[in-house]
Amino acid sequence: MNKQQIITALKAVREQKPLVLNITNYVVMNNSANGLLALGASPIMAHSQDELEELVPLVGAVVINIGTLDSHWIESMEAAVTLANRHGKPVVLDPVGCGVSSLRTHTSRRLAALAERLIIRGNASEIIALAGAAANSKGVDAMDGSEAAVSAGQQLVQQYNANVVISGEADIILGENVDIRLTNGHAIMPFVTGMGCTLSALTGAFAAVGEMSGAAAAAVMGVAGEQAASISPGPGSLQLNLLDTLYRLDAETLENHLSIEVTTA
Numbered sequence: 001m002n003k004q005q006i007i008t009a010l011k012a013v014r015e016q017k018p019l020v021l022n023i024t025n026y027v028v029m030n031n032s033a034n035g036l037l038a039l040g041a042s043p044i045m046a047h048s049q050d051e052l053e054e055l056v057p058l059v060g061a062v063v064i065n066i067g068t069l070d071s072h073w074i075e076s077m078e079a080a081v082t083l084a085n086r087h088g089k090p091v092v093l094d095p096v097g098c099g100v101s102s103l104r105t106h107t108s109r110r111l112a113a114l115a116e117r118l119i120i121r122g123n124a125s126e127i128i129a130l131a132g133a134a135a136n137s138k139g140v141d142a143m144d145g146s147e148a149a150v151s152a153g154q155q156l157v158q159q160y161n162a163n164v165v166i167s168g169e170a171d172i173i174l175g176e177n178v179d180i181r182l183t184n185g186h187a188i189m190p191f192v193t194g195m196g197c198t199l200s201a202l203t204g205a206f207a208a209v210g211e212m213s214g215a216a217a218a219a220v221m222g223v224a225g226e227q228a229a230s231i232s233p234g235p236g237s238l239q240l241n242l243l244d245t246l247y248r249l250d251a252e253t254l255e256n257h258l259s260i261e262v263t264t265a
């Protein structure tokens with residue numbers, strides 16, 4: 001995936017406006033839905049098992065975010081992934097807080113094992129914990145740097161036949177034959193809740209148009225986040241400005257600002 005392919009993928013999202021089903025957490029439902037709309041996609045947030053059988057065939061991708069798990073929701077998440085598999089839909093898994101409780105760790109692993117077309121997007125500590133190594137998380141926040149999660153990420157690529165996006169100061173995208181490093185974004189982004197969850201939701205929009213590496217969403221979020229940060233004195237305005245910069249992001253801005261390094265194996 002290079003700069004031009006990322007620009008083409010963004011154009012495809014805006015043209016196709018894919019419907020993205022999100023089973024996500026109470027904290028970020030609004031951020032994620034607005035992020036998808038600003039990008040040019042259509043969000044639907046739903047978690048009742050009673051409608052998943054009708055919804056999954058209609059959507060381009062399913063995003064599963066375990067941020068505010070409980071047993072009732074786990075059943076819906078498993079049902080959604082099973083339906084996604086049946087209908088050939090991609091799944092994005094955001095293992096929020098993986099490693100912090102056994103509920104989160106075991107559920108993330110079960111969902112990852114179940115999904116057939118999978119992208120895992122987590123911060124470094126979540127990726128390390130998902131792979132079974134010792135992580136330094138603080139609740140849902142990472143205390144590890146992205147590079148420290150690379151070998152865990154590579155393990156997950158093999159174990160779950162998935163692409164893995166490790167977000168943070170650098171976003172590292174790992175796949176079977178690809179290793180991409182993106183260094184956009186801004187250090188103020190972690191001061192707004194739901195930035196990572198929004199990235200996972202956007203990853204669903206790109207997956208729906210066939211971009212299964214995870215790189216395009218990270219690129220768009222990184223450049224839009226950087227642009228938003230440059231006009232935001234603090235987290236409150238950043239949250240709002242991000243929606244505007246996502247909405248206004250164009251090919252020229254990506255061309256001029258995206259910092260991407262691709263290594264193919």
Ligand SMILES: Nc1ncnc2c1ncn2[C@@H]1O[C@H](COP(=O)(O)OP(=O)(O)O)[C@@H](O)[C@H]1O
Pocket residue numbers: 122123124140141142167168169170171184185186187188189190194195196197199218221222225
């Ligand atoms: N120190 C940083 N510098 C630049 N961008 C960052 C930094 N930390 C996070 N980001 C960006 O914020 C977004 C969310 O990533 P992250 O904070 O790792 O996720 P999460 O909210 O799940 O912990 C990503 O686009 C990432 O690139």
Ligand SMILES: Cc1ncsc1CCOP(=O)(O)O
Pocket residue numbers: 025027028067068096140192193194195196197198
């Ligand atoms: C604070 C919090 N608690 C449970 S889910 C959640 C939101 C996490 O969002 P993100 O990982 O995108 O910052």
Ligand SMILES: [Mg+2]
Pocket residue numbers: 096097122123140196197
């Ligand atoms: Mg997160």
